[in-house]
Amino acid sequence: MKESLNLDYIPKGYSSLAINCGIKDKSLDLGIIHSEKPANAAAFFTTNKIKGAPVLVGKKHINDGLIQTLIVNSKVSNVAMGKKGYEDALYVCKKTAENLNIKTDLIFPSSTGVIGRPLPVDKIVNAITNLKTKLIHPPDFKTFAEAIMTTDTFPKYVSKKIGSSSLIAVAKGAGMIEPNMATMLTYFFTDAEIEAEALRKIFHKAVDNSFNCLSVDSDTSTSDTALILANGLAGRVDLSLFEEKVFEAAIELTKMLAFDAEGATKLFIVDIEGAKDNEQAKKIGKSIINSPLVKTAIYQGDPNWGRIYMAIGKTPDVEIDEEKIELFWGKTPKKYSNDELKSLSEYIKSSREIYLKINLNIKDGISRVYGCDLTEEYVRINAFYTT
């Protein structure tokens, strides 16, 4: 996973800030990425019906397809704070815009952390005074990735060359912040020139087949956000190459997120084939990677294929035929008979990336989903602390 980490290709026209503004004790808690010109932008948000205030403000600001500046704080998520929360998120945008001499709706805000606590607006506003002089160029995406971390154990970013343009993609999660739920944030920055609608389509497809195929614990954060900015400074780019590279970056970040999930020791990649359609394949895949009994079996290498069957069968509204189901394990897919369970157990135990391919032999629907194991450490991280 970590072998993907690189900042070899930095898109033009971006500057950054990553500081401690006093929300956390010492470590970085505020990150800003600023584009020298407004960028075509697309974003996708949490499906949770309770949405963080920054999500609501961000949705509004990206409405015209243009964003110039991203401002993210960690540790306090500004969720479930009612009208006050919305006003706070908007106020941070206003102050950021004032300092940069740009319009407020060019600012995209994010917050991640504990729910139900007021955003420390003064600390943030104080930290961005004279923001123009504080922004560094070339931008430092590594410290930005650090500033948005919660219980992540390493900052997550990748960079890609796309023709004459570059792409940086950053993500955080799926970790816990004292004391709250996992939040997934991911931001993509490029200097390629892409129209807003094409950008939206490409990014939607990438997000849907990567981050949306990931589940750590089936709990959906109120703050999930995926954002892409394309400021166009590197000129036009081959669209299919661009699509390929955005997807590649999304997959690499998705794997990092699963791998760094709370308490996880194994990445679990499940391919569903032969489903009635792709949607059913994804539902069945999600049912498997979300099953506590499957996740605990993966943890200690229990070759308990009965639990996989159970998870397939409990998926609502899908078509399966028990007799036709085939299971293959490993990067080079292999069937294991009941006499070979010991060797299957050894494969699971000795691998940090577990591959499972399931052929339902119904039609040609396929999907790949990303999960992880469930360990005592997950319980500890999420149970033992006092607010």
Next chain:
Amino acid sequence: MKESLNLDYIPKGYSSLAINCGIKDKSLDLGIIHSEKPANAAAFFTTNKIKGAPVLVGKKHINDGLIQTLIVNSKVSNVAMGKKGYEDALYVCKKTAENLNIKTDLIFPSSTGVIGRPLPVDKIVNAITNLKTKLIHPPDFKTFAEAIMTTDTFPKYVSKKIGSSSLIAVAKGAGMIEPNMATMLTYFFTDAEIEAEALRKIFHKAVDNSFNCLSVDSDTSTSDTALILANGLAGRVDLSLFEEKVFEAAIELTKMLAFDAEGATKLFIVDIEGAKDNEQAKKIGKSIINSPLVKTAIYQGDPNWGRIYMAIGKTPDVEIDEEKIELFWGKTPKKYSNDELKSLSEYIKSSREIYLKINLNIKDGISRVYGCDLTEEYVRINAFYTT
């Protein structure tokens, strides 16, 4: 929970057998309850699309609304064994019927345990030779309840007086059997005289509002079965009293199951009020008791109400208004402000039964659901063993 355990009222006309037939090493693994005459019967089964062979046979045999004999083995579930599994389940029924001189379709079979292993048919058939002479009367429901246990830590049964008739209800689960998924089995026996259709309706309502409101880990077994027999020997009974007592027994067993769930230390009872309708209330309740982040918070008394909000909000297709949600904790419901979180934490930490009432203030839909906490012990029970 255990205070409900009693066998004060034994319905007439039943006899029993509980023995070790050699599937387990030493402990009881085969239980039979036999009615001296065919009983009106109703049953409900797992919604998992992969169903155990005994479920398929049982469904067929109960089709005419009459059952006389229940035969249950533990340790091997006879699931995912294809045609052979079905034939094995049917063969056990045939042999049981032969020994009792009754028709095969009066036999109701159940199995619970590991998936994907052949049923030890010979051991079972051997054990039921001369079954008539082995059945004891009055029946011993306690040893029967023991014979169907997997990782349950205590046998689960209640008895009720209903006018001149009696009711015994028995359950097992939601425990693990080496090495498989939780299976919930529950059997109700009465000597009341109830027509099959009325019995079905009353039992359906009771099951739907008790066992179907229970979730230990969101995993649905392939063998779940709820069965009621009414042999009529005690004559007619007041139907509304009967309905009330069946529901009472179902709720008491449901609480026992949640309390005895794998690794659980706390029973978590959640009342949803003010939902758009009862169905939405149940969905939201299930989303809460299935959330790993809520379950871990309950475990160590983390007063993290943000996780409750998250779980409400992630429920698919329900109507909520974040601003209107109210949370009340305790058997005598009490609101806790952010300044009182320490006292809320103490309530959760010090209680073995946690009560949470949520008013959504939308309409008048209500539901009560039953769950438990998620502990390291759950992970251990389900992760650490070798097949």
